[in-house]
Amino acid sequence: MTDQPTEQPAPRFRLDYGAVSDVGRVRRDNQDSGYAGPWLLAVCDGVGGAARGDLASATAIGQLRRLDQPPTSDSPDELLARIAGAVHRAHDRLVELVDEDPALSGTSTTASLLVFDGLRIGVGHVGDSRAYLFRDGSIRQLTVDHTFVQTLIDEGRITEAEAKVHPHRNLILRAIDAVSDSEPDLFVLEIAVGDRLLVCSDGASGVLDDGRLADILSTGSPEYAAVELVRASLEAGSTDNVTCVVADVLEATDAAPTQEGLVVGAAADRRVQRGRTGGLFRGHRAGDTGELDPVPADLPDDVPYAITADPIDPEAARYAPRAPRRYLWARRVFASTVVVGLAWIGLAWLWSWSQQQYYVGEQDGAVVIFRGVNASIGGIDLSEPYETTDVDLDRLSDFDAGKVQEGIEAEDLDDARQTVQNLAANQSSEPASESPAPSENAAPSENPAQGSGEG
Structure with missing residues (x-):
């Protein structure tokens, strides 16, 4: 008797979404990348400054967007396995880029992604970008930041309010990089019609509290809410790039309109340079913020990419738990010299002391x-x-x-x-x-x- 293929259950829900990314009022380059599609919502915040955090986030989105396709199984375990595999592929791709160009050593990116299978949401998370659920007028943060200040909060040493002004609030402890294959946080979220989902970079969550986020998410369409979230973040004084992806959970119907996948931020810059220009915030208050229109995602994954990064960027110090692998032998020789020198100084001091006994x-x-x-x-x-x-x-x-x-x-x-x-x-x-x-x-x-x- 031959096994009959299991029929994939028809989707109960569908997503209606919008995405916006803005370079902000301080930084010269946008190191955020975002994606919104029928089956995937994702935000990556590149870390590295001169080490090309923009390239890291764009590369990660290039790998993660492969998740934007109809599921072949309704198994929650299979859903989470797909997310973990995509994060690992992003790491492998960064390893290849660093091997090809050692100057990129030290680059990394955060990643927060929601993968939809028609029934539920699978959540994957590394770093300090965030995902939220807005339901029945209340907002809930879904992800937990992998940051130094979050460890202080967990230990009860500081409050959430103190974390927002802590001098090391931007130091993240885990990211997708070319050094180690970080394991993402993985879990499943049950959803319902009327839910609104938000994925954003810390350029928004770092300056807008839950109350303000809820106020904005309670109004308008997903695209309108995404625009207003970015605008409010800049008005609140955000000095970082700001990226917001918003989606509504709707009842699945045969007559539902088909939306294209949207790419925003660093992952879209190369395509925008080909002719798609403009922005929602041009001339707004502090002048041109460099916000870019969303770009359709139906372009090759590995488009040649080149953006000049600021050689002196405080973003370079944001992710610092691991040292780059360059000049490892020189660092070892230097460390050995320091140890020998300290030992010699110690012996000289001991001999000098003994001559006074x-x-x-x-x-x-x-x-x-x-x-x-x-x-x-x-x-x-x-x-x-x-x-x-x-x-x-x-x-x-x-x-x-x-x-x-x-x-x-x-x-x-x-x-x-x-x-x-x-x-x-x-x-x-x-x-x-x-x-x-x-x-x-x-x-x-x-x-x-x-x-x-x-x-």
Whole structure:
């Protein structure tokens, strides 16, 4: 009996979406990339500054957008496996780019993506871009930032409000890069008609609180909400690139209009340079922000890409848990030199200190002042005779002689000399070894006694 292929259940829902990305009012280049399609919503925020964070985010979107296709299974596990595989492919592609051009070493990108299968949403997340769910007038953050300040929040050391102004609020701990294959956070989200989904870069979530996000998401179409979110972020003082992808969950119908996939941000810049120009915020307040219209996604994945990055960009310091792999041998030689130098300095200090230490000891039967430490290492004495005295060990009492043989510690040279003077005052006039002489004189005294007895 042959197995019959499992029929894929008809989608219960569909997505209506919009996407906007803006370079902002401070940065010269847009290092964000975004994608919105019938089956995928994604935002990647490139990290690296001169190391081409824009290329990292565009490369990641180029790999992740392959998820924008109808599912072949309704299994939640299969859905999450597809997301994990796409993130790993993005990492592999960055490895290839760095191998081809070592100047790109250090580049990386965040990634927050929602993959739709017609029934539910699979969430994948690495970094500090965010995904939100707006349902029945309430907003909920779906992802957890992989940042230094988030660890402080989790430990109860700072509050959410304090995190927004913390000096290290932009330092992320996990990203898609060319060094290690980071495992994304993965989970499934059950959805319902009327839900609104938001995926955004930290250019928006870093300046707009949940209340403000909810206010904007409660109005207008997805495209309108995305535009207003970007505008509000710039008005709130965001100094970063801003990218927002918004989608509504609707009931699936045969008559539903078909939308094209949209690419925004760095991933679309090359295509925009081919002739698609313009922006929603030109002339708005601070002037041209460089916002770019969404570009249809029906172009080759590997379009030649070239954008001049600012060589002095604070974004370069944003992702710093790993050092680049360039000049590894030079760093090892330098580290070894530093270790040897520190060891030499330590030994020099120890020798200098030992030359200021004194004790009173014995050498060849005489009391001697030694300079150094009364010890030895590997048969090597750590002291040497400094001053020989005229005090003989044989003329000292057994107690004093024993102390000298063990070594009498002194605070300094003057203290050692005072110890010698005390020993000299207590020494006898004759060597202790001549003490048996009186017993020899006692022997003749016994002879007269014996002689008298015989008489």
